[in-house]
Amino acid sequence: MRRTFPLVIAFTMGLLMMIQYFIPHPISQKFYKIMVQQWLIIISIFFYVFAWRSFGLYHINKIKRRKEGWWASVVAFVGVFFMLLAGFGDRIPGGIGHFIYKYFNFDDLYNYMFAPLQATMFSLLAFFIASAAFRAFKARTMEATLLLVTATIVMLGRVPLGASMWKGLPKVVEWILMYPNMAAQRGIMIGVGLGMIATSMKIILGIERSYLGGE
C-alpha cells in the first residue's frame, strides 16, 4: 500500500498519458484536456504547501535559535506579510480595506519593491559574470580561445558599436547563431531529449523511484 500502490499509480497514469497522444478519438482528447488543463494543475497547487513549509520551518528555526542573521528572517516574514496584506487586505470591507488599498497597493508593492529588487538582483550578475569571465576565459587552450572570441563577436555584433566598427559584423553574428550555434544546440537538444525519454520510461516502469523518497 505504501510502496507498491504509488508505483502502480505512476505506471497507470504514465501509460494512459502516453497512449492518449496516439489516439485521435474525442474521449482520448477529453481525457488529455481534463488531465493537463485541470487535474494536474489542481494537484500541483497543493505542492506549494511544501515550499511554504520549508520556508517557514527554516526561518522560524533560525529566529527561535537566534542564529547569526536571524533578524533577516524576520524581514523575510515581513515581506511575505506585506505582499499578502496587499494582495488580500483590500478585500476587507470598511476602513481597513480602504486603508490597505491606499497605502499597501499590490501594484505599487510590485512595481516599486518586487520588480526593482528582482531586476537589480539579476543585474548584479553582470559584474560577477565579467569578473568570472576574466578569470575563466584566459585564452590558455584552443577551446577557451574559441569561446572567448565567439562571445566577444556576439556581444559586439548586437550593439551599434560593433556595426560602426565593421558593417558586416551583425551578419557574421547572425550566421554564427543560425549555423554553428544551432548545430551544437540541436545536438544538445537531441541528447537531452533522449535522456528525458529514458528517465520517463524508468519512472513509468518503476525503475526510478527516488521521487518517492530515496528508495
Next chain:
Amino acid sequence: MHISTNPWVWIAAILTLAIYSFLYKDNPFYKFAEHLFMGLSIGYGAVVLWYNSIIPRLWNPLAHGTSPSRFYLLIPIAIGLLSFGIFSKKYSWLIKYPLAFSVGAYAGFSIPVTFEASIFEQISGTILTKQMMATPWLAISNLIMFVGVITTITYFYFSKHHKGLLGKSARTGIVFLMLAFGASFGYTVMARISLLIGRMQFLLHDWLGIIK
C-alpha cells in the same frame, strides 16, 4: 536635477542601492534587501496562485458552476489534499500518492512530446534537402550545421572510448560546443548589462533626475 518626491521611488532607489552594496562586500543592507525580496516573492507567488489558479480553477466552478461534471474536480482535490500528510509523521507516506500521480502523468505525457519536439523536429531540420542547397553559401552553411549536429552528439556518446574516428568527431564536436557556449555567454552578458542599464536609468532619471 529634479529629485523625485514620490516615496515609492525613494523606496525602490534605496532597495536598489542596498543590493548594489554587495559589490563592496556582504553587509546588513544587502541582507535586508535580499530577505525582503525573498519574502515578497513568496507572498507574490501565493497571491498569484490564489487569483490565477485557485479562484478560476477550483472556487468558481465548484461554487458558481452549474455543470454536474464540476464535482469531478473533487477527485484531484482529494488527491492533492493527501499532500498535507507531510505535516504528520504517521501519515507522511500519503504524499506518495499525489506525487506518483503527477510524476507518472508528466512522464507519460513527456515521452511522445519529447520525441516530437526534441528528436524528430531537430533531425528533420538537420537533414539536407534540395532547398538547403539552393546556393553555394547556403549549402556550405547547412553542411556545417549537419556536421555540427553529428559531431556534437558523438561527443556525448560515452559508451566507447573517444579514439580514432570517434575521437576526431568528438573533438570537432567540442569546437561546435565552444562556439555555442560562447554565443550563449555573450547573450547572457548582454541581457544582464541591459538590466544594469535599466537600473542606472531608474536611479539617474526617475530618482535623481540627473539625466533626461
